[in-house]
Amino acid sequence: MKHGKDEKTxxxxxxDVISSRLGGETINLCYQCGTCASSCPVAKIxxxxxxxxxxxxxxxxxxxxxxxxxxxxxxxxxxxxxxxCPQKVEIADVIYALxxxxxxxxxxxNIFSEFASAILNDARVVKVSKFVETKRPTLGLPPxxxxxVNALRKILSATGFDKLQQKKEEAx
Amino acid sequence: MDQVKVGVxxxxxxxxxxxxxxxxxxxxxxxxxxxxxxxxxxxxxxxGKGLQFIVDAIKDGKINRVVVAxxxxxxxxxxxxxxxxxxxxxxxxxxxxxxxDHCAWPHRKTPSEAxxxxxxxxxxxxxxxxxxEPLEKLEFSVLKSALVIGGGIAGMQxxxxxxxxxxxxxxxxxxxxxxxxxxxxxxFFPTDDCAICIESPVSDVKTITHTSxxxxxxxxxxxxxxxxxxxNSKVVAVEGVPxxxxxxxxxxxxxxxxxxxxxxxxxxxxxxxxVPDEYNAKLKTRKAIYMNIPNVHPPVxxxxxxxxxxxxxxxxxxxxxxxxxxxxxxxxxxxxxxGSIIVATxxxxxxxxxxxxxxxxxxxxxMTNLELARMIDGFGPTGGVIIRPSDRKPAEKxxxxxxxxxxxxxxxxxxxxxxxxxxxxxxxxxxxAYPDTDISICYIDIRTTGRExxxxxxxxxxxxxxxxxxxxxxxxxxxxxxxxIVDVEDALLRKILELDADLVVLAPAMVPAEDTKELAEILGxxxxxxxxxxEYNAKLxxxxxxxxxxxLCGGATFPKDAPTTSLHAHSAAIKAxxxxxxxxxxxxxxTAVINEEYCGDCxxxxxxxxxxxxxxxxxxxEHFVAKISDLLCEGCGVCVGTCPLNAIELRHSxxxxxxxxxxxxxxxxxxxKPLVLAIxxxxxxxxxxxxSGMAMMQYPANVRVMKVPCTGILQVHQFLExxxxxxxxxxxxGCKSDGCHYEVGSQKAENKVELTxxxxxxxxIEPERLEMFNMVFIEGDKxxxxxxxxxxxxxxxxxxxxxxxx
Ligand code: SF4
Ligand code: SF4
Ligand code: SF4
Ligand code: SF4
Numbered sequence: 001m002k003h004g005k006d007e008k009t010x011x012x013x014x015x016d017v018i019s020s021r022l023g024g025e026t027i028n029l030c031y032q033c034g035t036c037a038s039s040c041p042v043a044k045i046x047x048x049x050x051x052x053x054x055x056x057x058x059x060x061x062x063x064x065x066x067x068x069x070x071x072x073x074x075x076x077x078x079x080x081x082x083x084x085c086p087q088k089v090e091i092a093d094v095i096y097a098l099x100x101x102x103x104x105x106x107x108x109x110n111i112f113s114e115f116a117s118a119i120l121n122d123a124r125v126v127k128v129s130k131f132v133e134t135k136r137p138t139l140g141l142p143p144x145x146x147x148x149v150n151a152l153r154k155i156l157s158a159t160g161f162d163k164l165q166q167k168k169e170e171a172x
Numbered sequence: 173m174d175q176v177k178v179g180v181x182x183x184x185x186x187x188x189x190x191x192x193x194x195x196x197x198x199x200x201x202x203x204x205x206x207x208x209x210x211x212x213x214x215x216x217x218x219x220g221k222g223l224q225f226i227v228d229a230i231k232d233g234k235i236n237r238v239v240v241a242x243x244x245x246x247x248x249x250x251x252x253x254x255x256x257x258x259x260x261x262x263x264x265x266x267x268x269x270x271x272x273d274h275c276a277w278p279h280r281k282t283p284s285e286a287x288x289x290x291x292x293x294x295x296x297x298x299x300x301x302x303x304x305e306p307l308e309k310l311e312f313s314v315l316k317s318a319l320v321i322g323g324g325i326a327g328m329q330x331x332x333x334x335x336x337x338x339x340x341x342x343x344x345x346x347x348x349x350x351x352x353x354x355x356x357x358x359x360f361f362p363t364d365d366c367a368i369c370i371e372s373p374v375s376d377v378k379t380i381t382h383t384s385x386x387x388x389x390x391x392x393x394x395x396x397x398x399x400x401x402x403x404n405s406k407v408v409a410v411e412g413v414p415x416x417x418x419x420x421x422x423x424x425x426x427x428x429x430x431x432x433x434x435x436x437x438x439x440x441x442x443x444x445x446x447v448p449d450e451y452n453a454k455l456k457t458r459k460a461i462y463m464n465i466p467n468v469h470p471p472v473x474x475x476x477x478x479x480x481x482x483x484x485x486x487x488x489x490x491x492x493x494x495x496x497x498x499x500x501x502x503x504x505x506x507x508x509x510x511g512s513i514i515v516a517t518x519x520x521x522x523x524x525x526x527x528x529x530x531x532x533x534x535x536x537x538x539m540t541n542l543e544l545a546r547m548i549d550g551f552g553p554t555g556g557v558i559i560r561p562s563d564r565k566p567a568e569k570x571x572x573x574x575x576x577x578x579x580x581x582x583x584x585x586x587x588x589x590x591x592x593x594x595x596x597x598x599x600x601x602x603x604x605a606y607p608d609t610d611i612s613i614c615y616i617d618i619r620t621t622g623r624e625x626x627x628x629x630x631x632x633x634x635x636x637x638x639x640x641x642x643x644x645x646x647x648x649x650x651x652x653x654x655x656x657i658v659d660v661e662d663a664l665l666r667k668i669l670e671l672d673a674d675l676v677v678l679a680p681a682m683v684p685a686e687d688t689k690e691l692a693e694i695l696g697x698x699x700x701x702x703x704x705x706x707e708y709n710a711k712l713x714x715x716x717x718x719x720x721x722x723x724l725c726g727g728a729t730f731p732k733d734a735p736t737t738s739l740h741a742h743s744a745a746i747k748a749x750x751x752x753x754x755x756x757x758x759x760x761x762x763t764a765v766i767n768e769e770y771c772g773d774c775x776x777x778x779x780x781x782x783x784x785x786x787x788x789x790x791x792x793x794e795h796f797v798a799k800i801s802d803l804l805c806e807g808c809g810v811c812v813g814t815c816p817l818n819a820i821e822l823r824h825s826x827x828x829x830x831x832x833x834x835x836x837x838x839x840x841x842x843x844x845k846p847l848v849l850a851i852x853x854x855x856x857x858x859x860x861x862x863x864s865g866m867a868m869m870q871y872p873a874n875v876r877v878m879k880v881p882c883t884g885i886l887q888v889h890q891f892l893e894x895x896x897x898x899x900x901x902x903x904x905x906g907c908k909s910d911g912c913h914y915e916v917g918s919q920k921a922e923n924k925v926e927l928t929x930x931x932x933x934x935x936x937i938e939p940e941r942l943e944m945f946n947m948v949f950i951e952g953d954k955x956x957x958x959x960x961x962x963x964x965x966x967x968x969x970x971x972x973x974x975x976x977x978x
Contacts, residue, residue: 029581033616033643034661038668043661052663084529084645086580 014063017101023093030055030089036081042074049074051081051091058098067102073109103164116165120156123147176302179210179235180294181217181226183242185272192276194287201291207302210235218248223255230259237265237301241294243272246862262306264762264824267297273865274877278956285873288842292876296836303829307761312803314415314721314755315511318748319344321407321691324352325370325734326726326741327516328393332373333745335398339752342400342508344407344421346687348474349464351388352518353727356451356542358549360734361597362624367734368467389467402506403470406687410513410694413803414721415757419508425501427475428461432496435471439488439497447479453543455553455561461488461497465551475499512721512748513695515705516741517688519727522577522584522681529646530576530678536561537656538647538676540576541594548601558602558609560674562654567609567675571658572599573644574615578681586702588731591679592619596628598677603635612638612671614660622733640669647676682731695722696784704730715744718783718915720757723747762824762881763805764812770819771797777811777820782915786811808914809885813924818887825881831893837876838898845874846900846966850959853883855913856948857905864952871959875903882906883944884917891928891942901966903958904944911948918946938969 018024036051037043043050049071057066066072072095081091102108108116118127124147136143156162180202184190195213202211210229214222217240229235238256242248245268257263271290279286316339320331323345331343343350354360354367368388373396394401402423409420445460452458452465460480461473475497482499489497521542524532532538537560546552547559560567572595578588592615599611613632618639620626633639644660650672658671684703692699697717698706705728708716715723725744726737751757764785773796778786785804788796798819800811812820821827838847852858858879864871880886883906894902904921912918922944929939943962947954 031579031616032641032663033575034641034663035643035645037661037663037666038642038645038659044668047666050661050666052661053666086575086582086643088581 014061015059018058018094018097021097021100023090024097026087026089027055027058027094029087030059030085031087032056033086035084035086036089036091039080039084040075041078041080042076046074051075051095054095054098055089055091058094066098067105068107070109072098072102073112106167108164113165116161120153120162120165121149123149123152174236176207176237177209177235178205178207178237178239178298178301179212179226179229180208180239180298181212181214181222181241182271182294183214183217183222183240185243186215189243189272189276192280192283192286193271193290194283197287198290198294202294202298205295205298207237208298216242218242218244218251223252226252227255227259230256230261236261237304238267239294239297239301240266240268241271241290241297242268243270245270246859264307264760265301265304267301267304269293269297270862270865273862275865275873277865277868278871279873280868281870282843282873285843288840289873289876291842292837292840295839296833296876296878299832299836300829303826303832305823307823309758309760310802312413312415312757312759314752314757315509316340316752316755317342317508317510318512318514318752319407319417319419319508319510320514320516322352322516322518322685322726322728323347323350323401323403324516324518324726325354325367326518326728326737326744327352327514328370328388329738329741330514330516330725330745330748331399332371332393332396333742334748335396336373337745337749338398339749340398340400342402342419342421342510344405345401345403346406348404348426349468349470350393350401350403351468353520353542354734355388355465355468356545357594358545358552359597359601361593361628362622362735364597364601387467388469389471391469393469401470404474405506407691407694408505413801414719414751415511415803417510417513417721419510419513421506421508423504423506425477425498425503426472427477427480427497427499427501428473429496429498430470430472432494433472434494434496435473436493438491438493439473442487442491444485444487445479445481447476449553451546452553453539453546453561455543455546455559465549467551511752512723514723514725514744514748515691515695515697515728516724516726516744517685517691517728519682519704519731520685522683524576524678524680526583527577530573530644530676531647531649532678535647535649535656535676537567537674538678540678540680541591541598544598544677548598556605558606558675565674566606569610569673570599570602570612570675570677571656571671571673572611572613572677572679573647573658574613574618574679575643576678576680577683579616580681584681584683584702586681586730587619588682589619589621590682590731590733593622593625593628593733595677595679596620596632599637600628600632600635603632603637607635610638612640612673614640614642614644614658614671616641616643622735640671642669682727685728688728695719697722702730704728715740715747721748721751757803759803761802762807762822763802764800764807764809764820764822766798766800767819767821768797770817772817772819773797774816776814776816780814780916780920781805781811782808782917806914808882808917809880810882810914810917810920812885813887813917813920822881822885825885827887827890830878830880830890831897833878834890834894834899835897837878838894841874841898843872843874845872845963846971847898848875848901848903848959848962848966849894849897849899850875850877850903850905850955851883851886851894852877852879852905853907853913853917854879854881856907856911857883859949860905860947860951860955862952863949864956867952869952869956871956872963874963875959882912882914882917883921884912884914886921886924888924888928888931891925892931895937895941895972900969900972901941901962902943903962904942905955905958906944906946908946908948922946937972940965941969941972 075095249268253263320327320343331341335341360367405423411418439461440459443459446457448454449458547554550556577583641663642660646659656673700706723744725740809822906918909918925944932939
């Protein structure tokens, strides 16, 4: 927890940042009832993730803790919490908003940046190994067609995705 | 009509004002105004010698219009008007203005400008007074009787109060027995005693017995003089006006003669029809002829017509020793004439089955607090033993779930305010009777805000009742053990728990009673967003409605605990008594009047009038004309502002009176600044101006204030007239739009201001010259600031090009 006056004000403004984003509008309605946490299949199996806690940290302005940690990446987007929240907080959407901010600020877990570079290079989420490629005919599968990677790259560069990814790669 | 002779009386408030305003100049000015025949000066005119001077002038026939400039006009006006009436002049021919708070004090730094403004104010008052017309006082008769709808604790207490005070009371209850939710709830916090305990009627406490409180069943409730109890009855229609309502009641048959039944119980013993007893949470069965519990009122059986076999069986008829059973009874329509109506319809539990994940409908061991109350009641179906209904074994582990359907934006966003206490009461009662019971309460926030209520929370903790801060997401059932499992996060420990339980008790939201909407329509009352009846003013008039003669009490306005319900019930009774007691309503004619020739029966005004005072009545075969009830009209003028054909006027604020005032206020400037007309409503708007003056807040003297009953009276053309009369800017000052004293006036004015601004643009006038402001009395600073801002804005804009001042 930080106590410097200036930091406090900027930190608190963080909940405003979230509530002004698509999906984040309802965050201030949360009264910490924990329905989301007890609805969440992920929270049930790991103490590393608790949606109620993420909302609380965000409301308290603990931006760094939220966006630099790995918790927000553990949500499996099942929307159970969002269905049950009595205050209609759009929890899963809040988490998306948080992820978007995290990515912008350069916090992407490695696994996600691997996916991203696979998409940028081959237009596939998972890299196809030589082994798989040679195995396909034996299973009666046709050879893989080339992907439209150039078209995809254009689209991704129009959205600025490639730059985010570059930044991440430079950092690591 | 006699020639108009105006007397003008200038008070300098003990020289306070003459230090700022030049009273000699004012006197000279006023003397020259046509119609003015007498000018008086004194240090006060609202009492003593000053007032006597006015009275004498009237008695001598010197004057027939009175203009007084006096401080605190809202106080002094009462005295002056009364004295004028006593002197023999119609009291509606008086105009009182305030040269202190509206002129001298806010402009004390610019005395000569203030004097010029005072001249304009006096001229406006004189011009208005000249056009005032005498009005009559009207009397309407009021029946000294009341209808109370709802026989729970609220309705019963109000009814007893009214009956004790000598009014004829009809108490209508839709179920066969009195007592409402209270009797089912069995015990009440904060005393843990019986819910059916009520105050004894005066008629018996002093004369027959010496107990101050009694159970309903032994209270002699039905023997109270003037009390007519109608159970199994429902209000189906209400007609008429305050003081004279005609109410139609439908009384369903009871099939048992109330005067003959001696409660021998032979009928229930012989009745062959058994059904689950809903009243007792279906934990037992009852017969087709039954009583809810032994200690009910009236102490008479009733036949459930949905299951009785009637003449195919008739066994009860055979055994009844007093021939009390009458299987051929029919529904009756009863007509009552009453002066006043009190709504005490209360609330009920939210239907928990709507929240599917709690499986209230699927699992018998999930029940509500009201059902649990039946088990705690010694008269109840289990004789006070707490069981799990599925196998009737004692419940050893109980989990309470708070906020079921309340504080939940999917159903009821509000806190029902009593359910935390109900759960705490139940948990502690069970724990003291059965100390080994394991009890947990899952809550979002525990709310115990009444006197001695926190003690329950403290006692519960001392007793070892566990509190889990968390709202369960789901209740499921272990198919092997048949026990319930409650999924909840303990948010303080950040732990996800699976609590097992024999019994899960839901604390449902409290929602309006079943037929609330229907009744609201019958009575012409409004409901709030939460579905409860809307009170006239939550702060000052919590048991009144906007309809005179109709009052609200108890849970009909919002869920309440017993102490608050009692307070509310007594308050409604006193309001009804105030209304009924003289047997008449005295009202004046400061009401609206229709010019029938102009009325085009467009139907705008009947729907706009917030008080339902306007009806359309046929004149010829195909023509209707609007008619206004002087009794119902509150004189707001909202209809005037709405009528597209200018067919409506307020007798005391006619357009020609307003125009004359406007022109006079704009006739003298005396400052170098652009003239501003501030049209203020008589409620918050005008008093905000008072308060800025009282606090000596300064704003420029070019701002002139004109009072109207409610800003809702204003019409588009009046704004344009103001500009034509020389205003460079117009401020409209009304109540907050959600706090308008006439409900919709402020909102209507806002709309008209918007519309006029569009028109102004079309005409090439800057729309910023017109603006609506909303403020309350204590916001005098807001008024001063707005006046300043408007002036500065107009100075920047420069003079109005087309209509420029005269
Ligand atoms: S369920 Fe909704 S209100 Fe409850 S803690 Fe989660 S986000 Fe907050
Ligand atoms: S959407 Fe995410 S946070 Fe919500 S319940 Fe599913 S995994 Fe948990
Ligand atoms: S009183 Fe308690 S249980 Fe009832 S709605 Fe309010 S917080 Fe919830
Ligand atoms: S003045 Fe007001 S209360 Fe009277 S009829 Fe018109 S709208 Fe209704």
